[in-house]
Amino acid sequence: MSSATPTSGPTRTRRLPLAAALRPRRPSDIWFKPALSSVASLAPPTLTLLALGRLDLAMYTMAGSMCALYAHNRPYAARARVLVWVILGMVGGLAVALVTASLTDDAVVLVAVGALLAAAQKTLCDATRVGPPGNVVLTFISSAALFVPQTLGQIPGHLGLALAAGAWAWIVGMAPGLVRPHGPERRATAAALYAAAAYADTRGTGDGHAGARAAGYAAVQAAWQALLAVPASGARAATRRALERLVVRAEVALAAPADTDPERLRGWARDLRGTGRVPRTGDSAADTEELLGVEAELTAGPRSLWHRAGPLAPIAVRTALGCALAGWASLAIGVGRPYWALVTAAALYQANLTLTWSRTVQRVVGNFAGVLLFAVVAPVAHLHQAFLVVFCLACAFGAEAFISRNYWLGTVCVTPMALLISEFARYQDPGELITERVLDTVVGAVVGLLAAMAVTNRRAASRVEEAVTAADRAREHAARLLAGPHPDPAALETARRALAAALTDLRATADAAAGEWWQRALPQERVVLAEQAGHRTLAATVRRRTAGADQDSGTTTEDAKP
Numbered sequence: 001m002s003s004a005t006p007t008s009g010p011t012r013t014r015r016l017p018l019a020a021a022l023r024p025r026r027p028s029d030i031w032f033k034p035a036l037s038s039v040a041s042l043a044p045p046t047l048t049l050l051a052l053g054r055l056d057l058a059m060y061t062m063a064g065s066m067c068a069l070y071a072h073n074r075p076y077a078a079r080a081r082v083l084v085w086v087i088l089g090m091v092g093g094l095a096v097a098l099v100t101a102s103l104t105d106d107a108v109v110l111v112a113v114g115a116l117l118a119a120a121q122k123t124l125c126d127a128t129r130v131g132p133p134g135n136v137v138l139t140f141i142s143s144a145a146l147f148v149p150q151t152l153g154q155i156p157g158h159l160g161l162a163l164a165a166g167a168w169a170w171i172v173g174m175a176p177g178l179v180r181p182h183g184p185e186r187r188a189t190a191a192a193l194y195a196a197a198a199y200a201d202t203r204g205t206g207d208g209h210a211g212a213r214a215a216g217y218a219a220v221q222a223a224w225q226a227l228l229a230v231p232a233s234g235a236r237a238a239t240r241r242a243l244e245r246l247v248v249r250a251e252v253a254l255a256a257p258a259d260t261d262p263e264r265l266r267g268w269a270r271d272l273r274g275t276g277r278v279p280r281t282g283d284s285a286a287d288t289e290e291l292l293g294v295e296a297e298l299t300a301g302p303r304s305l306w307h308r309a310g311p312l313a314p315i316a317v318r319t320a321l322g323c324a325l326a327g328w329a330s331l332a333i334g335v336g337r338p339y340w341a342l343v344t345a346a347a348l349y350q351a352n353l354t355l356t357w358s359r360t361v362q363r364v365v366g367n368f369a370g371v372l373l374f375a376v377v378a379p380v381a382h383l384h385q386a387f388l389v390v391f392c393l394a395c396a397f398g399a400e401a402f403i404s405r406n407y408w409l410g411t412v413c414v415t416p417m418a419l420l421i422s423e424f425a426r427y428q429d430p431g432e433l434i435t436e437r438v439l440d441t442v443v444g445a446v447v448g449l450l451a452a453m454a455v456t457n458r459r460a461a462s463r464v465e466e467a468v469t470a471a472d473r474a475r476e477h478a479a480r481l482l483a484g485p486h487p488d489p490a491a492l493e494t495a496r497r498a499l500a501a502a503l504t505d506l507r508a509t510a511d512a513a514a515g516e517w518w519q520r521a522l523p524q525e526r527v528v529l530a531e532q533a534g535h536r537t538l539a540a541t542v543r544r545r546t547a548g549a550d551q552d553s554g555t556t557t558e559d560a561k562p
Helices: 032-052 055-069 076-103 107-128 135-146 152-178 183-202 209-227 235-255 262-271 284-290 294-299 305-332 338-348 353-381 385-402 407-421 430-454 460-483 489-514 524-553
Strands: none
Touching (some): 055 076, 076 107, 076 135, 107 305, 107 338, 209 235, 209 489, 338 430, 353 430, 385 407, 407 430, 460 524
16 A cells, blocks of 8 residues: 555656666566577578578568567467567568659658658557567668669569568567477566565565555566466466466565565566476465456457557657658758668657657667677678678677667667668678768657657646546445455456556556656646555455455465465
């Protein structure tokens, strides 16, 4: 339960961070998986083209190969579907770009089409929550393809190369499932247990407990999304049920941190490594009651894509405007590759202006460091095309290995990789490439940030109010069920999970809105009160369930502690 004092009044704009934007984080637990996948997906098609002396076609195979970067946190059944849609989206954007390039060579028109594609890709990636690397890879490929000379007759063959490489990327993305079929679900459950243990360490009091609680609920929500992403049957059902029990234990810990043993939660999380048996919670008598409501979640349809895309309209407008202006400004100063400025602008836009500023700082610093790295490797890479390919693959590995620590660290490798790819067709003057890249980085960052400041998200405060109302309704529904003498366990479990999801969404919406500029005051007092009341109701639902479980099993409250 939050102990924060409700406050009201105008929202104070957050300071734009600088040092914090560049501070490295702990690497992702699976940083090596996207790194290895990128190399495994890129190497065979690129090396084949090198052997055939047609490295100039590598851009088309890379369009398909880079799809292997997506969906590494999804269960494999869900990942199979996501990768198919990513590949189709990649090839669709590439097709639009190639057809446009074959019909016109007017750079102003090409930039405009690239900006519209970037806005569409940004909106779709955010609405579908496809996850990293989001729209940036899609925009990079489609924007570059706009400026490659093309004829209509060449397009089917080029799209065929992209589809073939995409099929190989799908195989690369799915291959780990043969060894560890439940790996993503186990990792998501472990993350929820670790986050719940971190909150339990605070005992629900002291500095930082609110942030730890929000992180815990977000991790639990992510675990449920992973577990409920695909129906389970047979042997998969038994594994998923065991993982669901562990997520329930994490939920109990978040509701009653003072009664939780954090080390037990961490022990369960450690046991989820590898492919061994999923640890048992020892609460078999309460299994049925704990998991009631899960199947109801499976049958509840998600919000429509159109409903999820609606709130993204300001970011879509920012992307279209910023990318178009950045590309046109690059043309105005005589840079030969305006799509670099366009892609720079497209990579900046995040959930709010504060995060967009941070991404701008990271992009500029990473690009500047990256061109220095390119200056070092370019003389060696020009000795033979094989060196170009080797350095490109090394940069692909480094980009995915470091980007989870901080975006700018990954960009240090992405920049020389992009410059090396531009030389697959023919060697170019390194000094000219570096100069153009630096100019396009500055133009894209400045113009893109100005566009973000000009297109304000006026509805941010309204969405916070909507999230507060949704949380209040979810709390009232759960409270009504609790008030009954014998509430239906399935209905109570469904209401509890809906309330937890509403509170997680409220916190995310409030944080996103607080990072916007030039908006009316946020309903801070309502947010704090809704969170306080919501978490008290969540704790009450846990106490009601635990009491029922104790009666059925004959255990004591101490025995039922997670």
